[in-house]
Amino acid sequence: MAQATGQLTAPAEAHGHKSELIAFVVMVAVLAILPAFVYPPFLMKALCFALFACAFNLLIGYVGLLSFGHALYFGWASYFAAHLAKVGKISIPYWAGSWQWLTITNSPMVPELAIFLAVMGAAVLGFVAGSIAIRRQGIYFAMITLALAQMMYFFAVQAPFTGGEDGIQPVPRGYLFGLFNLANERVMYVFVMVMFLLGFLLIYRVIHSPFGEVLKAIRENEQRAISLGYKTDKYKLVAFTLSAAIAGLAGAIKPFVVQNASLTDVHWSMSGEVVLMTLLGGLGTIFGPVIGAFTIIAMQNYLASFGQWVTIIQGGIFVACVLLFRRGIVGEIANLLRIRL
Amino acid sequence: MDINLPALFGQLLIGLINGSFYALLSLGLAVIFGMLNIINFAHGAQYMMGAFAAYFLLQYAGLNYWWALILAPVIVGGIGIVIERAFLQWLYKLDHLYGLLLTFGLALIIQGLFRQQYGSSGLPYQIPPQLTGVRDLGFTFLPNYRAWVVCFSLAVCLGTWYMIEKTRLGAYLRAATENPTLVRAFGINVPRMITLTYGFGVGLAALAGVMAAPIYAVNPTMGADIIIVVFAVVVIGGMGSIMGAIVTGFGLGVVEGLTKYFFPEASNTVIFVIMVIVLVTRPAGLFGRVA
Numbered sequence: 001m002a003q004a005t006g007q008l009t010a011p012a013e014a015h016g017h018k019s020e021l022i023a024f025v026v027m028v029a030v031l032a033i034l035p036a037f038v039y040p041p042f043l044m045k046a047l048c049f050a051l052f053a054c055a056f057n058l059l060i061g062y063v064g065l066l067s068f069g070h071a072l073y074f075g076w077a078s079y080f081a082a083h084l085a086k087v088g089k090i091s092i093p094y095w096a097g098s099w100q101w102l103t104i105t106n107s108p109m110v111p112e113l114a115i116f117l118a119v120m121g122a123a124v125l126g127f128v129a130g131s132i133a134i135r136r137q138g139i140y141f142a143m144i145t146l147a148l149a150q151m152m153y154f155f156a157v158q159a160p161f162t163g164g165e166d167g168i169q170p171v172p173r174g175y176l177f178g179l180f181n182l183a184n185e186r187v188m189y190v191f192v193m194v195m196f197l198l199g200f201l202l203i204y205r206v207i208h209s210p211f212g213e214v215l216k217a218i219r220e221n222e223q224r225a226i227s228l229g230y231k232t233d234k235y236k237l238v239a240f241t242l243s244a245a246i247a248g249l250a251g252a253i254k255p256f257v258v259q260n261a262s263l264t265d266v267h268w269s270m271s272g273e274v275v276l277m278t279l280l281g282g283l284g285t286i287f288g289p290v291i292g293a294f295t296i297i298a299m300q301n302y303l304a305s306f307g308q309w310v311t312i313i314q315g316g317i318f319v320a321c322v323l324l325f326r327r328g329i330v331g332e333i334a335n336l337l338r339i340r341l
Numbered sequence: 342m343d344i345n346l347p348a349l350f351g352q353l354l355i356g357l358i359n360g361s362f363y364a365l366l367s368l369g370l371a372v373i374f375g376m377l378n379i380i381n382f383a384h385g386a387q388y389m390m391g392a393f394a395a396y397f398l399l400q401y402a403g404l405n406y407w408w409a410l411i412l413a414p415v416i417v418g419g420i421g422i423v424i425e426r427a428f429l430q431w432l433y434k435l436d437h438l439y440g441l442l443l444t445f446g447l448a449l450i451i452q453g454l455f456r457q458q459y460g461s462s463g464l465p466y467q468i469p470p471q472l473t474g475v476r477d478l479g480f481t482f483l484p485n486y487r488a489w490v491v492c493f494s495l496a497v498c499l500g501t502w503y504m505i506e507k508t509r510l511g512a513y514l515r516a517a518t519e520n521p522t523l524v525r526a527f528g529i530n531v532p533r534m535i536t537l538t539y540g541f542g543v544g545l546a547a548l549a550g551v552m553a554a555p556i557y558a559v560n561p562t563m564g565a566d567i568i569i570v571v572f573a574v575v576v577i578g579g580m581g582s583i584m585g586a587i588v589t590g591f592g593l594g595v596v597e598g599l600t601k602y603f604f605p606e607a608s609n610t611v612i613f614v615i616m617v618i619v620l621v622t623r624p625a626g627l628f629g630r631v632a
Contacts, residue, residue, distance in 0.1 A: 138438070142438065147573040151610050
């Protein structure tokens with residue numbers, strides 16, 4: 001087992017939830033004011049990635065599982081939502097002498113339904129991939145999740161509905177609940193922010209529930225958790241499915257923000273990016289992934305014209321984080337102030 | 342079903358070639374993991390560096406393929422030794438996952454630098470004149486260079502297996518993998534052994550890169566996708582056994598080649614599908630000890 005210095009996440013001293021509450025209020029206030037100063041589409045994109053990183057952090061930070069293939073759930077949910085909102089055709093094959101396609105629906109869906117079904121799809125994918133990956137621990141777990149994501153990447157390249165290299169575009173924003181016109185930038189921002197906060201609070205609630213305590217016990221010492229009578233595989237699978245579903249929520253919102261779904265979001269480099277965001281912000285901190293996601297997206301935005309240098313700098317951040325500050329930005333601040341964030 | 346023998350044989354040969362690279366790369370990964378407890382994500386980037394080293398040696402030093410076969414692994418292995426001393430040695434006491442994250446970062450840096458400099462289109466590398474031409478086997482034609490790649494990588498793999506399993510040096514290595522503290526107590530310099538092991542594993546990747554250079558063009562992204570397939574190979578074979586890595590590597594290459602002939606749509610995914618099947622039926626891998 002890992003020694004105290006070598007743990008994936010150093011649990012900060014508990015000083016109640018006060019610091020977390022204050023930080024949450026500050027975060028909501030900042031997110032509410034920020035569109036007045038920063039280009040809203042950029043903020044919405046960053047919020048999608050922030051939620052994605054939070055979902056990823058639920059696994060690595062609180063269960064100690066490094067999934068190196070989280071782009072699978074993010075990217076496929078993005079495809080699902082984009083397809084359902086734009087085309088909406090769902091067919092299932094059945095056998096009647098020869099293979100036939102039974103078309104269930106064939107009309108574009110409202111955004112809320114498209115997002116809901118995409119999240120369910122991501123959860124199913126997460127459940128299947130999770131059941132396979134939790135058969136091995138540690139380093140193998142990371143390699144298996146990466147390999148499964150790569151397999152699904154090749155499916156995405158070949159599947160007819162994903163549009164291959166072109167992706168799915170343009171994705172119509174439509175009316176939410178038939179009332180709110182998402183084509184309006186301000187309405188869209190509020191919608192994305194509310195979805196982000198709901199996902200964020202769900203994760204917070206899970207982490208601080210009895211279920212979350214068991215997850216942390218598995219992270220600290222899986223063998224001991226097993227000997228205490230916990231069926232750790234079941235806990236890990238539920239956490240994995242939940243994480244995939246929330247990553248799917250982030251992915252399902254994204255095509256409405258950027259109005260396309262493409263191969264970029266299912267590629268392994270996206271899986272690497274979410275690891276980077278979480279590592280930079282702070283593994284196992286609640287606010288770390290949010291800070292990390294905004295930092296990385298901002299960097300990509302400002303350095304977009306420098307081509308490959310973005311990748312090189314991201315690699316450099318990886319190296320620096322692992323060697324110099326493993327707690328990440330938020331983790332270091334929390335440690336310095338001796339509070340929990 | 343009509344079987345077009347030359348076409349089938351052609352795909353089988355390509356499968357064997359890919360299998361040679363899978364075997365060499367997963368062998369290197371297994372050797373490194375055994376000693377350092379680190380999954381070397383930079384392995385694909387180092388394979389690419391091997392191919393580039395061959396290109397540079399020819400372009401700027403006028404040294405041909407045969408020199409590259411010796412020098413490229415030494416040069417890239419030397420860079421590996423620098424990487425181990427500069428970065429990896431600080432991670433041995435930490436969770437294994439940090440090694441994966443750090444080497445992933447290194448891979449991004451290396452691949453990014455090469456792409457910045459050489460774009461993503463490939464650079465050509467000629468087959469050495471001694472190995473051009475084809476051999477007529479009666480039912481099909483066998484390109485000499487491809488036959489050479491398969492035979493030579495098989496020889497390197499078996500040589501590595503012999504060194505680790507049958508020689509005194511190999512015995513030290515295996516002992517240090519089991520219990521480094523005890524081996525140090527016998528007066529063996531284990532940290533230096535770890536450094537050299539990393540250099541050796543990286544050298545194997547570079548060797549594969551040199552051999553790949555005349556077949557695939559020399560390309561900055563050539564290592565990025567193959568490394569994920571090699572991870573699947575390693576999961577299937579399990580990293581506990583050297584022979585397991587070799588057999589799985591060649592075997593899966595052949596299976597991939599056969600899939601390309603019989604069901605080309607699945608050729609990209611067949612190895613991952615096999616990984617899933619193996620995980621469901623034999624979670625420890627074909628040759629693995631429970632990890």
